[in-house]
Amino acid sequence: MIRTLKRRSVMAVTTCTALGATLLTFTQAQAEPAAAAAPDIPVGAVVQDLKDLQQISDDNGGNRAHGQPGHKASVDYVKAKLDAAGFETSLQEFTHGGATGYNLIADWPGGDPNQVLMAGAHIDSVSDGSGISDNGSGSAGVLEVALAVAEADLKPTKHLRFAWWGAEEVGLAGSRHYVDGLAAGQAETIDGYLNADMIASPNPGYFVYDSDPALEKVFTDWFSAKSIPTEASTETNGRSDHASFQNAGIPVGGLFTGAGATKTQEQADKWGGTAGESFDPCYHASCDDLTNISEEALDRNADALAHAVWELSG
Structure with missing residues (x-):
């Protein structure tokens, strides 16, 4: 008992x-609540940035090209917004082809400096036009994601850094200058670089860089959840600023809606738009203005980029 x-x-x-x-x-x-999801990026805010970049172009000879006043004015426009939002900004000057170019770097205070997540876009246009699709779209998308970080007072585990590159259109000169100027060991602290180059083409496709499987999956999972099919990006191979980072051994990812290549019937069937026409009929042309974008693609890609920043920064 x-x-x-x-x-x-x-x-x-x-x-x-x-x-x-x-x-x-x-x-x-x-x-311990679950980590907050990324906010919806208001497409109206992104479009307003594009309107402002168009006005800058109109006021400065019709372009925002390397070495031209419209380029520096575009950089100053973005810098002013970031300064007001609490970012630590710096201008990097460099010379290419006898002309001065500018990179704008914006650091969000906090996070582990030995684990850096970067997102960037080139802010110069070709000399023939305003460059609203190429690459006002990427520049404005990255800007509004950065401003959303400030609005949320995000406190990520990793350190967040945003960048707007000069002289991409004349050989990736700005991003190469930045990467080449990193001090010994600094490249190893960059866990990943996300590139946004042309994210609102008027006859859009939804392409995701496939250079790094982990970064690619963050984007493809987001699009899959929205029932938006994607394809691996091939047209951008070595042709945009991510190449400067990739060549230094830094993992890269990114988004792209197509440039001068022709949309196939199969692609039109799954994405809409017009088969037999290029993704951007005004690619590198004077008609690349405010009429040359898809707001739907711009909205989707800005949200996808925000998701990646929130997800990857911890």
Whole structure:
């Protein structure tokens, strides 16, 4: 009889201990909310940035090209917004082809400086036009994601850095200048670079860089959840600023809606738009203005970029 009571007492204590552990785990789960999802980036804000970049072009000879006043004015426009939002900004001057170019770097305070996540876009146009699709779209998308970070007062585990590159259209000169100027060991602290070059082409496709499987998956999972099919990007291979980082051994990812290549019937069937025409009929032409974008593609890609920044920065 005494042995039976002792055994029952032990069982009761064990049961209570297990129940207590379960309740503690449940309480901790309630006290530790899941990481916040990325906010929806208002496409109207991105479009307003494009309107402002168009006006800058109109006021400065019809372009925002390397070495031209419209380029520096575009950089100053983005810098002013980031400064007001609390970013630590710096201008990097460089010379290419006898002309001065500018990179704008914006760091969000906090996060591990030995784990840096970067997102960027080139902000120069070709000399023939305003460059609203190429690459006002990427520049404005990255800007609004950065401003969303400030609005949310995001406190990521990793350090967040945003960049707007000069002189991409004349040989990736700005991003190469930045990467080549990194001090010894600094490249190893950059966990990934996300590139946004042409994210609102008027006859859009949805292309995701496939250079790094982990970064690619963050984007493809987001599009898949929205039932938007994607394809691996091939047209951008070595042709945009991510190449400067990739050549330094830094993982890269990115988004692209197509340039001068022709949309196939198969692609039109899954994405809409017009088969037999290029993704951007005004690619590198004077007609690359405010009429030359897809707001739907711009909206989707800005949101996808925000998701990647939130997801990858911890």
